[in-house]
Structures are given as C-alpha cells and as structure tokens.
Amino acid sequence: MxxxxxxxxxxxxxxxxYDVDSMDIVWHGHYLKYFEDARCRLLDAIGYNYIAMRESGYGWPVVDVRLKYVDSARFNRRVRVVATLVEWQIRLKIQYRIIDLETDRLLTKGYTVQVAVSRATGEMCYATPPIxxxxxxxxxxxxxxxxxV
Incomplete structure (x- = not known):
C-alpha cells in the first residue's frame, strides 16, 4: 500500500x-474541536469511523496532539479545515491545516496520533489491525x- x-x-x-472570546478570536481549545470534526469526516470517507472501529473490536484513542497557531481565526469568518491521513502503519497520524477562505492564509496547523487498542483485552496493538x-x-x-471515469 x-x-x-x-x-x-x-x-x-x-x-x-460561541467559539470566540471578547476579542472575537477563536479560543485556542476550539481548534481541537475543528480538528475532530475534520477527522470524523476523514474516517467516514474511508469507511472506518468511530462506530466501525468499535464494531471491529478496536478503540483508537488520541495519544499525541500538536498544534501550531500561525494566525487567529475570527468570528464569522469562513475557514477550511483539511485533514490528511499521513501514517497508518502501527498508528494513525492525521495532519491538519486550517485556512482562512477569504485570504487563503494558513491559520493553524498540527497533527494527531491515534493507536489501536483491543477492546477485548485493553492492550495496545503494535501492528496495524487488518480491518x-x-x-x-x-x-x-x-x-x-x-x-x-
């Protein structure tokens, strides 16, 4: 592959x-919510969302998160969150970019890392589950x- x-x-x-502070700037913790929303869309696209993960016998907890704030997202602005799966062997590593749609400026970038955990044993898997x-x-x-086509 x-x-x-x-x-x-x-x-x-x-x-x-409701995501902004008194300066009309997105509170820093909400960027993780935007990452999560894009990650869910990505997992849906590959047919392996959190429900499918659970049904296949695995949990995939996030074990590492990195964010780099480049510029501020602001109230009522339209932003694009792009999530890209960059590693899938042994762990899932998803990179993110948040871009202001009006200026095309990068606002935030980062990544998350998730690992497979057997729901039956609670043990972390050290190999990519076949599913x-x-x-x-x-x-x-x-x-x-x-x-x-």
Missing part, C-alpha cells in the same frame, strides 16, 4: 459566536476508479 493516495477530507466552517488496511485498500481502489 505504499503507492496509496493519501485520504483527505475538507470541512468548511463559519466561525460561530484498517482493508478499509484503506477499498478507499484507494474506489478513488482510482473515480479518477479513471
């Missing part, structure tokens, strides 16, 4: 009032078919 196209999801958000590889292979085959 080394030549696989990297799964990506895009989510556009209009910054709501994830199957889902990624199916996603890649679908994308390849779509590109040929």
């Amino acid at each position: 080394t030549d696989m196209c990297l799964p990506e999801a895009v989510l556009d958000i209009q910054i709501p009032f 994830l590889e199957q889902k990624l292979r199916a996603y890649d085959q679908q994308r390849t078919r779509e590109e040929r």
Whole structure:
C-alpha cells in the first residue's frame, strides 16, 4: 500500500459566536474541536469511523496532539479545515491545516496520533489491525476508479 493516495477530507466552517472570546478570536481549545470534526469526516470517507472501529473490536484513542497557531481565526469568518491521513502503519497520524477562505492564509496547523487498542483485552496493538488496511485498500481502489471515469 505504499503507492496509496493519501485520504483527505475538507470541512468548511463559519466561525460561530460561541467559539470566540471578547476579542472575537477563536479560543485556542476550539481548534481541537475543528480538528475532530475534520477527522470524523476523514474516517467516514474511508469507511472506518468511530462506530466501525468499535464494531471491529478496536478503540483508537488520541495519544499525541500538536498544534501550531500561525494566525487567529475570527468570528464569522469562513475557514477550511483539511485533514490528511499521513501514517497508518502501527498508528494513525492525521495532519491538519486550517485556512482562512477569504485570504487563503494558513491559520493553524498540527497533527494527531491515534493507536489501536483491543477492546477485548485493553492492550495496545503494535501492528496495524487488518480491518484498517482493508478499509484503506477499498478507499484507494474506489478513488482510482473515480479518477479513471
């Protein structure tokens, strides 16, 4: 699966009032919420969302998060959150970019890392569960078919 196209999801958000502080700037913790929303869209796209993970016998807790605040997201502005799966062997590493749609300026970037944990034993898995590889292979085959059309 080394030549696989990297799964990506895009989510556009209009910054709501309840996410900003008194300066009309998004409170720093809400960026993680935007990451999560884009990550859920990405997992839906590959057919392995949190419900499918649970049903397949695995939990995938986030074990590492990194954020780099480049500029501020502001009330009522439209932003685009892009989530890209960049690693899937042994762990899921998803990179994120939040971009102001009016200026095309990068506002925030970062990544999350998740690991597979067996729901039956509670033990961390040190290999990629076969179900994830199957889902990624199916996603890649679908994308390849779509590109040929």
